[in-house]
Amino acid sequence: MLGLICIDVDGTLVGSGGVIPEVVWRAAEDARERGVHLALCSGRPALAKARAYAQRLDPHGWHVFQNGASIVHVGTGESLSAAFPEDALHRQIQQARATGRLLEVYSDTDMAVEQDVPRARAHADLLGLPFQLRPLDSLPGTVVRTQWVIPIEETDALLAEPHEGLTLHPAGSPVMPDTMFVSVTRAGVDKGSAVRRVAEKLGVAMERVMMVGDGHNDVLAMQVVGHPVAMGNADAEARAAARYTVGHVDDGGLAEAIELAFTL
Template structure:
């Protein structure tokens, strides 16, 4: 059989990475077979370009352009291919809003994560990411660092209060992680930045047609990339809106990413 896709874009949490925070052996093996069939495999995640996410990306396909921070950062190996810095004024508003409501927000630079104070919720998040979080005055961070993403990490009942803030020139996307069921997340990036804009950029970089690109995800934050590709696939245990809208593959515990990669490579039995 001929392969169906030239590139596969893979979300990580709930798609490739399961509740135990690891990638199943079957997924690694399917990725090897897909690459051998000529399919490029690019991570497209809300995670930072560090720790577990960076390790997974490099192992899946070291020669692909990998997408982090919901599209704000694209790397190929150690080379930064694209970086979208957030405007200063909305960032100040986010930090002030977080402090006023006693909510936790993280600020991300290309490779680092900063918080006003490390709490149990962000410590657990850091453990899952495999990345050290730096405790630092966030207003000082804004004065001295290039911030590519602000990231709310809150209890589910607080997510609406966190994202109620109107932010000019910004995009806000929500996500969840099976490895962190006690939290919900919302990412703030520059307007026009999304997994969809990054998918277009990755396809252009590799010279592949988006109509022959597969994207695999599970949460509303994946909608922009699912909408721009010719072969969108959703995990069967993903968000109900996505499951109702797109073709599905088995859930993360049933290794749905394996099914997607085999279909992309034309290896379905």
């Protein structure tokens, strides 16, 4: 049996209706009772809905947020997070203000957005946060990540722009199918590096770790674990990185992945 299961949120834990099937929560509880560690491994921040998901998966464990930029113990609040480069943050804020492109700035526990547009409000609702305007350069604490929230057809143009010293993690959500979330972290910080840190903290060898995901930003984590699993709704890149494929998120495919872990 495996020692750690890492679980993406959008398209893996949460389906197109924003709902998590009860069969998934039952499988997660069964895994905990058998001594398997469960860690959220999401692009979302450690706030609101995502934090609640992590606490329900394992209230006394380490979880990965913000595509690896935030590694947080939800029981103690301890953080292993990586700071975002200050010069890159300044450049991105200037770019957002010059182009009108929607940018969000995050710390471990807070966020800033300064555009009151429908896409920003829809994302706040997806995260489970009240919509609040705040200047991008006024966020207290250590900034760990930025995120472009753009129409999906603008993705290729954004990815083609120079981002020296940074890593980009494009990901979608079935709840906002017309939107691409391009998360930006310090170079070398990603879900893969974060999963390694969590496994090390727990004393679990990477060969005994499973990563379940559905998108591009899950691939680096899938590549470093012993047991990569793609959801039935996964994109081609995630499917290619997987050793196993389970059912669609809306059919409780994650429960199937957790049950698979008991046999490995």
